[in-house]
Amino acid sequence: MKILLAEDETDLANAIKALLIHSGYSVDLAEDGQYAVDFAAQNGYDAMVFDIMMPRKDGLEALREIRAAGDTTPVIMLTAKSEIEDRITGLDSGADDYLTKPFAMAELLARLRAMTRRARPEAASVITYANIEVDPSSSELRAVNSISLAFKELKLLELLVKAEGKVITTEEIYDRIWQDDPDTSTKIVLMYISYLKNKLRSVGASCVITGSPESGYTLTEG
Amino acid sequence: MENIYGQYKERVEGVMDDLLYKLNGYNNDIINAGGDPVFDHISARIKSDRSMREKLARLGLAVTPEMALSENVHDAVGVRIVTCFIDDIFENIKQIRALKGVTVLEEKDYLTNAKPNGYRSYHLIISIEEPFEDAAGATPGMWYAEIQLRTIAMDSWAALEHRLKYKKQISDTALIVAELKRVADELASCDVSMQTIRDMIKEIKHEDSAC
Secondary structure (H helix, E strand, O other), rough: EEEEOOOOOOOHHHHHHHHHHOOOOOOEEEEEHHHHHHHHHHHHOEEEEEEEEOOOHHHHHHHHHHHHHHOOEEEEEOOOOOOOHHHHHHHHHOOOOOEEEEOOOOHHHHHHHHHHHHHHHHOOEEEEOOOOEEEEEOOOOOOOOOEOOOOOHHHHHHHHHOOOOOOOOOHHHHHOOOOOOOOOOOOHHHHHHHHHHHHHHHHHOOOOEEEEEEEEEEEEEE | OOOOOOOHHHHHHHHHHHHHHHHHHHHHHHHOOOOOOOOOOOEEOOOEEEEEHHHHHHOOOOOHHHHHOOOOOOEEEEEEEEOHEEEEHHHHHHHHHHHHHOOEEEEEEEEOOOOOOOOOEEEEEEEEEOOOOOOOOOOEEEEEEEEEEHHHHHHHHHHHHHHOOOOOOOOOOHHHHHHHHHHHHHHHHHHHHHHHHHHHHHHHHHHHOOO
């Protein structure tokens, strides 16, 4: 696993880096916030550890820029101050966790493990149902044949599979998948149900989506 | 060296022209009746002298005009029907089955069963009866042709994949093969989405006319 460490205090940076490498991580060290932004733009990381107080660009600013670029990598903030305000600003800027200096190295490692554990399995697990396989990492639907799914089609199919035969209403589907799209109406659900029905058929799936906009939808075998 | 089709060369061209005439015929009938065209375009070719000789040799058959035009080799005449939408492929197959003098001998559905590399297409081998003598000496004559049916997206994919086949010295072949497969699945996804939207538009039209 790869970690981006942004810390300007050389001694502390080297100590953390050595510990992380010793624990089996590979580490890129950024000496200030600007370098951190540059590193994050160039490479993919499993987690990031940012100091708040840094020259050129502080940790909060760097984090905000990285999040604005669409990067959702888990981030732990290191803060010298233990004031509540700082922690709140850090979390609101997109941090997933924080540690107050001085901290125990063992705690940093434990928090990294917890964070990467949360981030991992969802991204990788292939969903199976009847004769279909849905691979979220490649957005691929496979049965006799294979086809790509659009992001929202993938989310919709995941939702239907996880419902395990229970009916999901149009409103539930809309709230779960289109909650961030104010410009759409629940009619979009029927459109995506239709796409998925035809894509399931085109790969020779042995399961079908049944239902209507009024009654809701369910995925069943046969 | 004489052309592989020998004295039958003009007759083979006649078969191809007749088949194209028949295919364009039903498309025009549909358009004249107020319907949407069932294909975007058709292309046709007579298998080149060199390819036909290679094929006969590969199959261990006599390299003669009679063998090239026999029931052992069906693709001296090759026609490709390129459609805008997936369902049009099946509409064309229905129309072809209904053509007088044409019989579908064999079909391969690479839409439902795409090839592992991502190739999608529907292949028909047909016989077509012509008033003139065939290479076996029978009148009316029995001639053969292969028809490939695919959407525009499948067709442009096949054109791209074709380039890979003839580049022996290409680096990163594995990467390109994998990417071609991924793109084939994305194009298939778009084809199905477009078909879905087209069906929805049709439904809206029906509802409007019902009011």
